[in-house]
Amino acid sequence: MSSTIQSVFRQFSRNGKLSQQNLSRFIRRCSTVNSEENSFKTMIKRLESKGLPIVHHHGYVCDLPVNHQFPMKKFHGVMHHLKVDNVISMRQVLEPERINIKNAQTVHTVEYTEKFFTGHTSREEQKVTGFDWSEGLVSRVRYETGGTLLAARAALERGMACSTGGGTHHAFPSHGSGYCLLNDLAITAAVLLKEGAVQKVLIVDLDVHQGDGTAYIFRNDERVFTFSMHCEKNFPTRKQKSDLDVPLEDRMQDREYLDHLQTHLPKILNDFHPDLVLYDAGVDPHVDDELGRLSLTDKGLFDRDYYVIDTVVSKGCPIATVIGGGYSRDLKILSARHTIVHRAATKPWKVSFKGWT
């Protein structure tokens, strides 16, 4: 929410909520405010939506060459499984706007963003990202990054929110890497810090690969704590230094993995006191993941996600989740696996945010 609209919201709301009568007044007043990224329309939808906010856009997906290794269609698959299994209703779904270049430049260089947005990155630069440049790719990346930012904004307003995409943690300020073009987690943290919406952000990155881009971006920024638990011998070979790295051995199983998490997360929360947690719930630590090298089960991933969300929410801290990495040729199984975090979020939501059902 822009600061102007925030002040209008405060004028018409009581305890963070709008009555039906005040909602109409608020909408009329807001329509005179020129807000950034067309966020007015999105914000009204946010206020009208019910239940745990789920952020999704059809534009998270773009066309790729046949047999491309990246499972692009999984983003649609995630929404499909959430709907057919009745995990969510459409009333919960919020659609993001595409991130604008100004916000992308909160962490990326002007040169890189201008090249990426307009298709002037070199062949070599494209090669390390794993994608050939296309207009569709830029659009998809901008929607996905806008989705993480919207999930964070919704979490700040309502306590929790989950995107059906996001977690592009290998992107660095001046280049993309490992299927990541813009660093959605870093941009989200940087934009909210710049706006003054938060003072401190904790990024919990449990994707099986180290969040190297995020760690590098915030290496000298005390307002952001980067916590990465990852498989030591996995990509990237050259690791960066997070505020806390927990490298794990190959083939680690549920119990030992959860022990590590339970050792570190409560201490970080107690010492750092974040205003917001961004959680990368990558499913590539799964035993069947094609790039993972760890041995977590479906239940292990559920217990992990539930533990993170419940622990953060119990501290009264808002949390926004992204799906992170996950690799399988079986799109159906992979998409369903990515919905574990949304399923795990449902129970703490019901317990902690009854007023928003």
Ligand SMILES: [Zn+2]
């Ligand atoms: Zn990964």
